[in-house]
């Protein structure tokens with residue numbers, strides 16, 4: 001990769017985490033409309049699903065950075081009653097809504113355009129999911145964002161985070177730092193590492209008061 005291209009890639013990555021919402025929306029819409037993310041359209045069998053099934057038990061799920069609707073359409077239909085997906089890209093949401101109609105799930109899947117750094121849920125959920133989307137939370141804000149969303153967990157509800165912490169046998173610094181923050185600040189119920197994809201899945205909730 002030449003220097004100019006590297007600089008552009010770095011700037012794009014920086015803006016996706018730290019930029020204003022309208023710029024983030026532009027960048028993500030361009031990528032989804034251009035087909036850059038078509039490769040994630042089929043994630044059946046992903047390592048996150050057994051965790052979601054275990055904790056959902058037929059309940060409700062908030063999917064922050066839901067993308068083109070994989071979770072909403074690949075979860076077993078009987079595993080959940082109600083799903084809300086939030087994403088900053090209208091192009092991703094268009095695809096998610098289309099797939100939902102094709103799968104006859106329009107009565108239980110709802111999609112909302114929004115920036116998850118500021119989005120305010122309208123109800124509580126059994127599971128709040130960040131699936132391959134936590135990268136776009138500034139590292140210094142991981143705890144405060146999760147603390148804010150904690151209020152929207154039902155009693156006994158959990159966060160599930162799926163994040164790629166490794167690649168080709170090497171640890172990725174920023175995602176690993178996010179995992180370390182979560183392990184330090186929250187009560188972790190499950191941690192699983194998938195050697196094939198390099199993904200870490202964490203299931204956790206707020207620490208009980210001392």
Ligand SMILES: C[S@@+](CC[C@H](N)C(=O)[O-])C[C@H]1O[C@@H](n2cnc3c(N)ncnc32)[C@H](O)[C@@H]1O
Pocket residue numbers: 016024028040043064065066067068070071086087088089092114115116117130131132133136
């Ligand atoms: C790599 S994709 C993952 C999509 C989906 N969660 C999955 O695993 O199939 C990351 C998604 O996060 C969304 N996203 C990134 N930053 C966001 C933000 N600040 N608010 C809402 N969505 C965001 C992107 O538009 C994109 O759809």
